[in-house]
Amino acid sequence: MTNEVRIILITAVLIIISACSGGGATNNSSSGAENATVAGIDANNDGVRDDVQRYIYATYPNSAKSRSALTQYAKGVQASFVNVSTARQAVVVEPQLLRAGACVTATMGSTSAITEIDARMANTPARVNARSTYEGYLEGKVFTIPAGDPATLCDVNPASLPN
Amino acid sequence: MNIWIRKIQKAVMLLTVFASVISVPAVSSAAISTCATANYSLIYINGIWTTDARPAALELQRAIGATYNGQTVKVSIAYNKTHGKTADLADVFRQKLSEYPGVAAELLIKALTSGISTGLPDPLVDFIRSYNIGKIRETGSVAYNDDDLRDIVGFIRGSITENQKILLVPHSQGNMYANSAYSALTSGADAIPSASIKIFGIASPASYVAGSGDYITSTNDLVINGLRAASGLPVLPANFTVSITSDDLSGHGITEIYLNPNREGRAEIIARIKNVLSSLLEPGGQGGQGPITVTLSWGAQPDVDLHVFEPDGTHVYYLNKQGTVGMLDLDITNSFGPEHYFTSCDTLQQGSYRVGVNYFYGISPEVATVTITTPQGSVTRNVQLNVALGTSGNSSPVMVGTVVVTRNSNGNYDFQII
Numbered sequence: 327m328t329n330e331v332r333i334i335l336i337t338a339v340l341i342i343i344s345a346c347s348g349g350g351a352t353n354n355s356s357s358g359a360e361n362a363t364v365a366g367i368d369a370n371n372d373g374v375r376d377d378v379q380r381y382i383y384a385t386y387p388n389s390a391k392s393r394s395a396l397t398q399y400a401k402g403v404q405a406s407f408v409n410v411s412t413a414r415q416a417v418v419v420e421p422q423l424l425r426a427g428a429c430v431t432a433t434m435g436s437t438s439a440i441t442e443i444d445a446r447m448a449n450t451p452a453r454v455n456a457r458s459t460y461e462g463y464l465e466g467k468v469f470t471i472p473a474g475d476p477a478t479l480c481d482v483n484p485a486s487l488p489n
Numbered sequence: 490m491n492i493w494i495r496k497i498q499k500a501v502m503l504l505t506v507f508a509s510v511i512s513v514p515a516v517s518s519a520a521i522s523t524c525a526t527a528n529y530s531l532i533y534i535n536g537i538w539t540t541d542a543r544p545a546a547l548e549l550q551r552a553i554g555a556t557y558n559g560q561t562v563k564v565s566i567a568y569n570k571t572h573g574k575t576a577d578l579a580d581v582f583r584q585k586l587s588e589y590p591g592v593a594a595e596l597l598i599k600a601l602t603s604g605i606s607t608g609l610p611d612p613l614v615d616f617i618r619s620y621n622i623g624k625i626r627e628t629g630s631v632a633y634n635d636d637d638l639r640d641i642v643g644f645i646r647g648s649i650t651e652n653q654k655i656l657l658v659p660h661s662q663g664n665m666y667a668n669s670a671y672s673a674l675t676s677g678a679d680a681i682p683s684a685s686i687k688i689f690g691i692a693s694p695a696s697y698v699a700g701s702g703d704y705i706t707s708t709n710d711l712v713i714n715g716l717r718a719a720s721g722l723p724v725l726p727a728n729f730t731v732s733i734t735s736d737d738l739s740g741h742g743i744t745e746i747y748l749n750p751n752r753e754g755r756a757e758i759i760a761r762i763k764n765v766l767s768s769l770l771e772p773g774g775q776g777g778q779g780p781i782t783v784t785l786s787w788g789a790q791p792d793v794d795l796h797v798f799e800p801d802g803t804h805v806y807y808l809n810k811q812g813t814v815g816m817l818d819l820d821i822t823n824s825f826g827p828e829h830y831f832t833s834c835d836t837l838q839q840g841s842y843r844v845g846v847n848y849f850y851g852i853s854p855e856v857a858t859v860t861i862t863t864p865q866g867s868v869t870r871n872v873q874l875n876v877a878l879g880t881s882g883n884s885s886p887v888m889v890g891t892v893v894v895t896r897n898s899n900g901n902y903d904f905q906i907i
Binding site for chain 2: 338413414415417418420421423424426428430431435436437438440441442444445446448449450451452454455457458461462464467468470471472473474477478479481
């Protein structure tokens with residue numbers, strides 16, 4: 327399956343999810359059920375919470391490159407919340423997050439969207455706690471920001487996306 | 490006797506290695522993030538909150554560029570140690586969400602840990618500002634010990650061995666951490682050259698910049714102003730004015746204020762950082778750079794040896810300096826080190842690179858420090874060595890860590906240090 331086909335399918339699933347929840351494509355707030363656990367709801371099982379993915383798609387409807395880069399970043403944050411319970415696991419996840427952050431910066435020319443995703447990911451006390459726990463594992467450690475072509479930083483090469 | 494035999498062995502090996510060095514192929518430019526060598530190492534250090542470190546370091550990387558004065562700039566993050574002083578964040582978040590049910594969760598968490606945007610009730614803004622001032626005071630009152638500084642000090646020593654010039658760029662309480670790291674690195678018998686490391690502080694709550702470095706604090710920084718007023722401590726005076734933004738009424742945020750492309754501070758900071766970069770001198774390190782580097786240092790005892798087992802089983806050490814993938818290019822036998830191993834980019838292989846040390850010669854217990862660095866991170870570990878084993882320890886060195894190299898779905902290398 328090509329990256330483009332994969333993105334079209336994900337978009338379709340998200341639109342269906344939004345329609346079923348009565349929120350429509352622009353409803354990017356999270357519901358009680360979505361906030362009941364740290365992991366939240368990830369109906370299409372792509373590693374990103376549905377409420378965050380709705381926000382991304384509603385905020386950047388005309389930029390597949392931005393959506394793809396931010397989805398990569400949100401996926402990394404989600405992994406840091408739900409897949410990490412040791413410092414050793416954290417040092418595996420953090421480089422992925424930094425690579426995703428570098429992808430966002432290279433693609434969008436700004437880091438402000440990263441801050442927004444970070445805030446929306448930590449939108450309940452349990453998620454704030456998950457974030458604090460993860461960040462505690464990072465304390466005292468050193469990581470290098472990857473540099474280079476967006477094609478090497480992004481999971482989906484931005485050049486392969488239409489806009 | 491042992492040590493003289495060893496010196497002769499090493500002299501013979503030196504000739505072999507010299508021949509190997511000149512035949513090492515040029516580094517490929519195909520995978521620049523993995524293979525590029527760095528001349529400058531810029532290390533961002535966050536304040537009490539960690540999340541902002543990513544966008545801040547990325548903004549610095551973007552603003553300074555991949556090269557300066559024709560030399561490559563590498564940007565890293567050294568995550569500050571908070572000694573658990575921020576552990577109440579989730580509870581405070583829960584309490585304030587409950588007190589102010591009309592406030593959006595994402596605005597509240599941003600306000601607590603990043604920037605206080607417009608639209609929040611005044612009492613909440615006042616609380617958050619006081620909360621952050623209190624956290625800086627609490628965290629700043631804790632002295633950093635060697636363990637707190639182990640990784641950043643090890644990373645910098647490794648970078649110095651590889652002839653990189655170092656600039657620390659701390660924000661807020663990270664200035665205390667930077668001052669401590671600077672002091673640990675530039676004092677003692679194994680001090681690094683102070684002309685090769687500087688600090689450029691941002692929004693500093695400290696009373697000085699170690700090494701007579703430069704800093705910038707905004708006159709509109711209400712957190713630092715509040716800290717100065719509340720603590721009575723000799724906090725460095727504000728020396729520049731950055732306009733408040735609607736994203737941060739506290740005037741303190743690293744990305745919302747100081748590195749904001751639409752505010753006065755960013756251009757000033759980047760210009761001053763470039764000035765400091767220009768003033769740094771090469772430290773004279775002789776170690777090569779590559780996707781994996783390992784730096785070993787130790788104390789006053791004469792000789793500790795670095796051993797690396799490459800994925801195909803090749804044992805790289807002082808008697809076999811050239812491996813299949815990398816080589817031991819520095820080998821010291823008269824105290825402190827460093828010994829240094831680096832991999833070539835062209836010959837990098839997937840698999841495990843196992844790193845160990847052997848206490849070769851000495852009369853007292855010794856502590857070895859090993860820093861393993863990859864394009865994705867760096868780890869420094871200390872190893873207690875009680876008795877020198879000479880050549881009998883060559884076949885069974887004390888193992889310190891393993892780098893596992895794999896290729897991801899994009900065909901790029903991933904590095905995991907375990």
